[in-house]
Amino acid sequence: MVERDPWLGRRPLHLRLRFLQGESTGSYVTRLAARNLRPVEQLLASVGVGPMPVEPQYTEMYVSRYARERLANLSGCSVAELSLRLVSLRDEFLMPDGSADDWEWPWDARAGFIVQACSLCAASRGTRAPAWLILPDPWHVCLRHGRWTDNSRSLQRPYIDLHDHPGVVRAQQCLNRLRKRLGYAVARWVEADALSVLTCVGYLEDPSRATEQEWAVLAARVGEQRARPVAQFDMVARLAWDMAWLEERRRAGRLSTAESRAWLRRVGRQRGFVFREPLTHWISGHRPLLHARQAGGSGTGGPSQTEVAGQGTAPLASLQNLTCLPWVRMPNEMDRLFL
Helix, strand or coil: CCCCCCCCCCCCCCCCCCCCCCECHHHHHHHHHHHCCCCHHHHHHCCCCCCCCCCCCCCCCEECHHHHHHHHHHHCCCHHHHHHHCHHHCHHHCCCCCCCCCEECCCCCCCCEEEECCHHHHHHCCCCCCCEEEECCCEEEECCCCEEEECCCCCCCCCEEHHHCHHHHHHHHHHHHHHHHHCHHHHHHHHHHHHHHHHHCCHHHCHHHCCHHHHHHHHHHHCHHHHHHHHHHHHHHHHHHHHHHHHHHHHCCCCCHHHHHHHHHHHHHHHCHHHHHHHHHHHHCCCCCCCCEECCEECCCCCCHHHHHHCCCCCCCCHHHHCCCCCCCCCCCCCCCCC
């Protein structure tokens, strides 16, 4: 075990750094070093001992408990605040006690996706260099500036301008309203199930189901893989809203069996007959709760598969890990260095 200098990292750096919401630890450390006109290697030498740093767009940085304390001192905030701001510094992501190194940069992030931050949001926090987020899903919608960023790592086309895709903005606003109504965790489970249903019916495999001309233009500009989730995002939100109507009433004990069947017929007509089978499968795991007391139907069933699967949800659990349905595929998983 290398002996560490107990005086290193005791005093905060002269210049503080404003946090970016959802920022990765690697991005924050890189920006903190640049803010204080230091090479990142020199800053890390005040944190502990470990391997050479890696560019933050490639993977996430994970630290030991010792290094987290030193990094908090350098940044001028408490360990609690730093862990709140940087999700990868929370206890569940810390390196095991007794590790020889104080940080590591694994080939793949242990959880979540590295997504480029909106450059205008980063500029408002005092940085002009690219900044990177660690998020549950491989995309991010900035409603403030109308931009879609993803984990492509492209510096030539770092974002997709959503002024040309107003449906994506409306879809994100819809999902935000859903999260306020149901709570973030429950809304995420419903979104995950909606994505799984779309996988089952083949919607995610056929981008032409979106506006064909819009899809073709976007795919020609940024590539099919990056364009695919943008073209399909509106349907994910609409289906999640449909499913949330039933789930909200079920959880409140206000859903009868008759209403459940009526919902299935109505959504089947609106979205297409092909949706009926996977939605029937979904409803089978979301039966009315025992305490429901509506006229025309007695409540039966216990906790849904969604509730069971969602217990103890990790902060960076992706949609594909949250769904209670068997059909799983994300529209975009560009997690290789060359993309």
